[in-house]
Amino acid sequence: MIRLMVNGQQHEVDAEADTPLLYVLRDDLGLNGAKFGCGLGQCGACTVLVDGLPVFSCLTPVAVLAGRRVRTIEGLGGNAVQRAFEQEQAAQCGYCIAGMVMRATALLEHNPHPHEDEIRAYMSGNLCRCGTHMRILEAVRNAARQGLKP
Ligand code: FES
Ligand code: FES
Structure with missing residues (x-):
């Protein structure tokens, strides 16, 4: 189990350590705002924020996110x-x-x-x-x- 803080909520997901964050967001948490474009860090369709900075979630292994704050478009609330x-x-x-x-x-x-x-x-x-x-x-x-x- 991997613990993740996404949009202010704590989640536990059953995923391999090297699973890309994008897959966990979309497949496990039902947050479909971030998109799969290239899967290579070249297009930015998968961009989310980690501790306030943009990352390509297609390239970010979920295991590196323990204790960090992930924000997706679903968490912005119409800014x-x-x-x-x-x-x-x-x-x-x-x-x-x-x-x-x-x-x-x-x-x-x-x-x-x-x-x-x-x-x-x-x-x-x-x-x-x-x-x-x-x-x-x-x-x-x-x-x-x-x-x-x-
Ligand atoms: S899907 Fe293109 S950078 Fe992530
Ligand atoms: S890729 Fe179609 S609006 Fe940007």
Whole structure:
């Protein structure tokens, strides 16, 4: 059994130590927001936060997460980033969006007023195969203007 703290709740899961966090989130905990894209750490569709920092959950073995705080899109509760993505209609198919929102949330929690080059650099780890990057960047700027509540 592996103990995990996800979105403020403690869970015990019966998984091998090297099982990717993404599989545990989706298959054991029913949290389907994070998506499987490449499985190689190259697309960011699986991005979640661990102790406030974005990680590729497809590459993160569940055993390294004992005592650490995992947050997924299900735990955000409609924050300014989510509102801004809606306002800017920053999605086409939506597959990348949970990962984008998580990465943008991490950015604004650590840097509430990022410069343009900081936004672009931070968001560059996540790809959108539909090509909505310009709207996604506008959504991050919008969220920065609104400000994240703690
Ligand atoms: S599915 Fe994890 S980075 Fe692509
Ligand atoms: S909206 Fe389709 S992959 Fe980004």
